[in-house]
């Protein structure tokens with residue numbers, strides 16, 4: 001898919017801006033703090049309904065203004081569409097002018113894969129970052145997934161509250177079963193989706209990684225869960241009931257799941273060199289692109305923030321040669337040459353082609 005046009009009004013440091021994109025490469029270059037990443041953020045918002053850098057609506061609205069407006073006009077293989085977003089103290093989305101009532105209506109409309117220097121977190125940091133990566137990918141492929149995640153999160157909160165009521169208010173332990181059942185049912189659904197998605201990623205990774213590294217590294221990705229099926233999970237939950245009550249929170253469930261990337265059978269988080277960690281992320285992101293394409297039949301738009309700063313010349317060339325089929329938006333400080341597309345100079349909230 002491609003984005004044709006971006007409209008920004010009172011969004012971050014943009015007062016009024018229209019950007020008509022190339023279907024191929026789009027380079028946004030300029031000094032720091034001029035508004036390059038803000039453009040990617042606007043697209044990301046229309047895709048995932050949230051920003052990658054803030055939870056607060058008012059930060060998105062230009063200083064001294066009351067509301068912001070963002071519009072993304074796009075084209076898929078069989079249709080055109082537009083997502084509009086009004087930001088006040090809350091966000092209101094419209095698809096082709098019709099107000100969005102449920103988040104699941106919006107997710108999956110604008111398919112993007114974002115790639116930023118922060119992505120290294122997926123490898124270096126804890127499981128929460130990896131679950132987030134998976135959950136966001138799946139939510140694009142299957143918008144109803146996020147609904148189950150939200151239900152699970154609520155059930156988990158309620159179970160945790162009840163655990164503390166058992167401890168401090170002597171509420172009956174038996175009632176815990178209601179929450180166990182809920183968690184088990186939703187957890188199993190979420191587990192299945194995540195496990196399948198990791199398997200799809202694995203297949204793609206194994207094709208892509210040898211190309212990226214030009215070496216014979218064997219890469220693997222594996223989903224790790226302690227609750228693979230409902231009945232077993234329920235039994236395990238009962239076993240650790242006392243510990244849960246003692247601690248006042250739920251110690252077992254898909255909210256603790258993780259995945260591991262390994263190279264030549266060793267976890268890259270622990271044993272990988274800096275270079276191996278970076279190429280793993282690169283391969284993972286390229287695998288994400290291919291999984292989206294395979295699932296929905298559209299190539300996602302690539303958003304590469306400060307991308308060039310992260311990779312050496314060789315990896316950069318490799319990357320650029322593998323992404324010919326996608327529309328790409330790249331932000332960087334120095335103007336780089338492109339074969340096919342547009343360059344935009346960004347300065348103080350103004351974009352000039």
Ligand SMILES: Nc1ncnc2c1ncn2[C@@H]1O[C@H](COP(=O)(O)OP(=O)(O)O)[C@@H](O)[C@H]1O
Nearest residue numbers: 012013032033034035036037038059061062063
């Ligand atoms: N709500 C806002 N109103 C006005 N300016 C903002 C707002 N939020 C961020 N900015 C400005 O946007 C700039 C940062 O934009 P960003 O896209 O991150 O820069 P870069 O070009 O380095 O990617 C800073 O100058 C910051 O002051």
Ligand SMILES: [Mg+2]
Nearest residue numbers: 036037306331
């Ligand atoms: Mg930036």
